[in-house]
Amino acid sequence: MSTLENTPRVAVTAEDFRQALAEIHDKIRAAAQRAGRDPSEIRLLPVSKTVSEERIRAAHAAGMQQFGENKVQEAQHKATDMADLGIHWAIIGPLQSNKTRDVAEFAHEFQALDRIRIARRLNTQLKENDRTLDVYVQVNVSGEETKSGLELGEVENFLEQLLEFDALNVKGLMTMAIHTGDEAVIRHNFSVLRRLRDDLLERRPELIGEAGLSMGMTNDYEIAIEEGATVVRVGTAIFGERDYSE
Numbered sequence: 001m002s003t004l005e006n007t008p009r010v011a012v013t014a015e016d017f018r019q020a021l022a023e024i025h026d027k028i029r030a031a032a033q034r035a036g037r038d039p040s041e042i043r044l045l046p047v048s049k050t051v052s053e054e055r056i057r058a059a060h061a062a063g064m065q066q067f068g069e070n071k072v073q074e075a076q077h078k079a080t081d082m083a084d085l086g087i088h089w090a091i092i093g094p095l096q097s098n099k100t101r102d103v104a105e106f107a108h109e110f111q112a113l114d115r116i117r118i119a120r121r122l123n124t125q126l127k128e129n130d131r132t133l134d135v136y137v138q139v140n141v142s143g144e145e146t147k148s149g150l151e152l153g154e155v156e157n158f159l160e161q162l163l164e165f166d167a168l169n170v171k172g173l174m175t176m177a178i179h180t181g182d183e184a185v186i187r188h189n190f191s192v193l194r195r196l197r198d199d200l201l202e203r204r205p206e207l208i209g210e211a212g213l214s215m216g217m218t219n220d221y222e223i224a225i226e227e228g229a230t231v232v233r234v235g236t237a238i239f240g241e242r243d244y245s246e
């Protein structure tokens with residue numbers, strides 16, 4: 001028998017979203033306090049992939065002004081249709097080189113930079129549009145072959161090469177923790193990225209911009225905050241389970 005209890009909660013109205021936001025901000029605050037951090041250092045990036053325009057508008061009415069998307073085409077569609085809202089769009093998934101021109105036109109942020117060829121194209125195309133783009137360099141901390149991102153040992157040299165691209169504003173490093181229920185392993189992934197950041201900040205501060213750390217999703221954002229995240233990318237906890245059938 002289907003019951004209300006086992007139906008995933010899906011936020012629809014602005015009131016639903018206000019409630020979801022309040023709950024997440026409470027958890028962000030608590031996690032920051034456990035780590036002795038100031039909660040205002042932590043930015044919540046709602047991830048709206050697969051979410052309809054109508055529900056994004058409701059989320060915006062509840063106070064969300066930035067959204068993360070992992071597919072360029074979907075994001076660009078939404079940016080065009082909701083141009084009236086002045087949303088800050090963040091691309092958080094890997095980019096094919098034939099999509100850089102679109103990103104250079106509408107996106108404000110790209111969190112999965114791990115190839116110089118992509119950086120160069122973005123830089124050239126952004127300049128043609130007289131725009132700039134905030135970027136995070138993605139690092140594959142867990143070493144899983146299926147994950148994008150640089151190896152730890154490649155990051156410093158990559159950041160050095162980015163210096164020549166003045167339309168790209170380096171904001172920091174991004175990672176996705178290994179997919180596991182083992183909290184200690186997840187925590188270790190996040191702390192490895194933080195230590196890399198700390199080391200670069202000490203030796204090469206000119207490379208790392210604001211030295212931000214984008215890490216943590218619905219299942220692990222509280223751990224990520226305890227380990228130093230300055231951006232958490234949260235989809236399911238805000239919008240409910242994603243429906244890929246549409």
Ligand SMILES: *Cc1c(COP(=O)(O)O)cnc(C)c1O
Nearest residue numbers: 047070092217218233234235236
């Ligand atoms: C989908 C996605 C998220 C959000 O995932 P949830 O588990 O729904 O919070 C975060 N980061 C990236 C890169 C994603 O693709």
